[in-house]
Amino acid sequence: MPRDVVRDLLVFTVALTCIGTAWSLLTASGPVFTLLWINFGWHEGSALAAERAAAFVMFVCAALLPAVYARQTVACVVAAVVAGCWLALAAVAAALTESWQPWLIMPAQAARFGACFALVLLAVNRWAALALIVLCSSATFAAHGVEALLGRGLFIDFLIGGALRVGWQLPQATAAMMLFAIGVADLACAAALPAIARWRHRPRVALLVPGWMALWGLLTALVRTLEFGAPGGPETLIRVANGALPLTLLLVWMRRAPESQ
Amino acid sequence: MSRNLQLLVAVLALSMAAALGVLTAPEGHGDQAANPDPLPATRLEGTTPAHWRLVWHENPANEAFIGWSTAEKPVASAVYYDDLPRGGKIDEYRHRQSAVISKYTSKEALYCSTVELLKLKADTTYWFVMVSDEKASREFHFKTAPEGDTPFKLLYGGDSRSNRDSRREMNRRLRALLTDEPEILALAHGGDYVADGDKLEQWTEWMSDHELTVTAQGRMLPLIPARGNHETGSALFDEVFHNPGGKGLNYYATRIGSQFLLVNLNTEISAGGDQAEFLERVLKGHSTVRWQLANYHRPAYPAVKKPGSALKYWVPLFEKYDLDVALESDGHTYKRTCAIRDGKPDATGVTYIGEGGLGVKQRTPDAERWYFKGGKVGSSHHVQRLTVKADSLVIDTIADDGKLLDTWLAKPRATRND
Numbered sequence: 030m031p032r033d034v035v036r037d038l039l040v041f042t043v044a045l046t047c048i049g050t051a052w053s054l055l056t057a058s059g060p061v062f063t064l065l066w067i068n069f070g071w072h073e074g075s076a077l078a079a080e081r082a083a084a085f086v087m088f089v090c091a092a093l094l095p096a097v098y099a100r101q102t103v104a105c106v107v108a109a110v111v112a113g114c115w116l117a118l119a120a121v122a123a124a125l126t127e128s129w130q131p132w133l134i135m136p137a138q139a140a141r142f143g144a145c146f147a148l149v150l151l152a153v154n155r156w157a158a159l160a161l162i163v164l165c166s167s168a169t170f171a172a173h174g175v176e177a178l179l180g181r182g183l184f185i186d187f188l189i190g191g192a193l194r195v196g197w198q199l200p201q202a203t204a205a206m207m208l209f210a211i212g213v214a215d216l217a218c219a220a221a222l223p224a225i226a227r228w229r230h231r232p233r234v235a236l237l238v239p240g241w242m243a244l245w246g247l248l249t250a251l252v253r254t255l256e257f258g259a260p261g262g263p264e265t266l267i268r269v270a271n272g273a274l275p276l277t278l279l280l281v282w283m284r285r286a287p288e289s290q
Numbered sequence: 291m292s293r294n295l296q297l298l299v300a301v302l303a304l305s306m307a308a309a310l311g312v313l314t315a316p317e318g319h320g321d322q323a324a325n326p327d328p329l330p331a332t333r334l335e336g337t338t339p340a341h342w343r344l345v346w347h348e349n350p351a352n353e354a355f356i357g358w359s360t361a362e363k364p365v366a367s368a369v370y371y372d373d374l375p376r377g378g379k380i381d382e383y384r385h386r387q388s389a390v391i392s393k394y395t396s397k398e399a400l401y402c403s404t405v406e407l408l409k410l411k412a413d414t415t416y417w418f419v420m421v422s423d424e425k426a427s428r429e430f431h432f433k434t435a436p437e438g439d440t441p442f443k444l445l446y447g448g449d450s451r452s453n454r455d456s457r458r459e460m461n462r463r464l465r466a467l468l469t470d471e472p473e474i475l476a477l478a479h480g481g482d483y484v485a486d487g488d489k490l491e492q493w494t495e496w497m498s499d500h501e502l503t504v505t506a507q508g509r510m511l512p513l514i515p516a517r518g519n520h521e522t523g524s525a526l527f528d529e530v531f532h533n534p535g536g537k538g539l540n541y542y543a544t545r546i547g548s549q550f551l552l553v554n555l556n557t558e559i560s561a562g563g564d565q566a567e568f569l570e571r572v573l574k575g576h577s578t579v580r581w582q583l584a585n586y587h588r589p590a591y592p593a594v595k596k597p598g599s600a601l602k603y604w605v606p607l608f609e610k611y612d613l614d615v616a617l618e619s620d621g622h623t624y625k626r627t628c629a630i631r632d633g634k635p636d637a638t639g640v641t642y643i644g645e646g647g648l649g650v651k652q653r654t655p656d657a658e659r660w661y662f663k664g665g666k667v668g669s670s671h672h673v674q675r676l677t678v679k680a681d682s683l684v685i686d687t688i689a690d691d692g693k694l695l696d697t698w699l700a701k702p703r704a705t706r707n708d
């Protein structure tokens with residue numbers, strides 16, 4: 030099977046997302062549990078069983094994904110569909126059970142379930158897969174940008190914690206200003222990405238946008254582990270797609286850029 | 291492998307994984323029995339004062355905030371109060387304080403009257419009536435906090451959201467405790483009052499249910515509020531509780547008597563910035579106060595979930611300044627950890643007690659977590675009763691039926707007199 034950087038990255042990303050999701054569900058309950066137990070009145074054990082089942086399924090999905098390299102594409106597609114559906118369901122459940130800006134949750138998590146569906150689409154229509162990657166990357170950055178502009182406390186703590194790591198006592202007011210700037214940058218990237226994707230004669234400098242998004246997406250995923258230690262591990266893996274999807278675009282466009290110029 | 295065979299293998303593998311998950315899942319608890327009692331709350335009509343609540347912030351010996359709702363916007367609202375009962379005869383009360391009238395942040399038309407009672411006498415029972423235009427409530431009373439080193443009791447609980455019948459049952463339990471034990475001064479609430487803090491209809495239900503905590507004799511239970519994750523960014527939280535610790539900030543230190551400090555923190559904003567500085571300043575400034583506790587929502591040592599930011603930013607300060615107890619909510623279980631220092635059991639450490647049982651459905655805690663060895667966890671609606679004395683602090687966990695689930699005793703730390 031010839032190397033395909035998009036497929037390689039997507040398989041790797043979805044597999045890591047599945048492992049992170051499974052790990053997270055085995056250590057603490059997630060939004061689907063809350064939805065079933067609190068909103069739908071399920072028995073606690075049944076709601077836990079649903080999530081526990083999902084955790085095991087996600088592990089199997091992660092194991093099935095590399096089957097694509099043995100030309101077992103059907104198994105890979107089934108795994109990606111199942112993983113994508115669970116991740117989308119989890120996003121819907123979070124949007125229904127969280128009270129702070131619930132409308133931001135679906136777009137904020139678009140990269141993680143979008144990666145799964147992009148992998149499925151890749152087997153059928155490469156252009157559509159790339160378009161979905163652009164859309165989901167933009168949505169995720171836009172939602173995080175809005176959260177940053179709203180001054181989310183957790184993000185301020187990430188900045189304070191990160192500064193402390195290098196011995197800098199970052200005042201909260203400065204962290205809040207930095208977060209505002211980050212929010213503006215996130216929104217600018219979210220707006221620029223679809224425009225760059227449609228650009229026929231894409232200059233190399235435009236690749237700075239997906240390049241920055243890839244770097245920032247991966248860094249902000251990693252921050253969860255830096256901030257919370259081992260319990261943040263699954264949170265990092267679940268967010269790998271935030272950086273991996275723009276990275277995919279960067280690699281694709283880097284190849285095409287010279288032709289277009 | 292043929293496509294059909296691949297599909298079969300994939301589906302089989304996924305189904306087996308799902309079955310394995312179901313078979314290995316913890317058993318869990320069933321739903322709580324419903325309580326069919328009718329609503330006893332004051333009807334919202336005209337300018338009749340309903341949704342009464344009495345809130346304490348920093349200085350409960352001398353200050354109290356009284357709030358209520360009216361269906362229509364009153365021209366004027368006020369509290370008439372005195373340190374003697376006046377049987378609701380408005381002309382006889384010696385003091386009157388006008389209310390600030392506002393509309394709750396909502397599309398619904400519901401109005402909030404709030405009165406600040408300042409310069410109150412410590413350790414004194416005040417009798418009062420809420421009046422909006424010509425409509426008056428019945429006479430209520432409450433007791434201000436003492437100033438000196440006087441024994442008292444305090445209630446603690448959190449998570450009164452999402453299950454109204456159980457919340458009302460717990461409110462009746464609070465009322466029974468307040469009736470039987472007049473030494474109880476207030477309830478510190480650890481947050482998650484409602485499922486969606488932006489929805490006024492949920493607060494309306496919560497405030498109606500809160501009326502159940504008033505005793506038959508009209509004694510009100512003051513509330514010391516902390517913000518929960520279900521009130522993140524909620525303007526209504528500040529409107530209902532009169533901006534405790536400042537609008538949107540909601541971190542503040544409550545002093546009850548000369549020897550008891552309760553630091554109320556907000557886990558829904560930055561924990562590591564100004565709030566950590568505030569916490570350090572307060573703990574450092576009260577180093578000789580005998581009993582020091584914190585009240586906040588997301589636990590550092592949870593019984594079910596993952597730890598929140600408190601673990602990284604506040605626990606080191608708790609340990610540095612020898613906090614006695616951290617009161618936590620959010621987990622929907624009851625719990626008491628062993629004393630913890632530097633991430634391990636240590637008799638000189640901080641004990642974490644909670645974790646949210648004022649009505650929300652209760653979960654099965656993870657009793658295997660290391661910090662519960664020598665502690666206690668369980669699944670039952672509950673409230674904690676703190677008995678504060680010069681020589682001991684006792685924290686009892688009491689179930690909705692009044693049964694004692696756990697009791698814990700602390701002696702004053704030797705380090706306090708340093």
Ligand SMILES: [Fe+2]
Pocket residue numbers: 482518519520587619620621
């Ligand atoms: Fe909570």
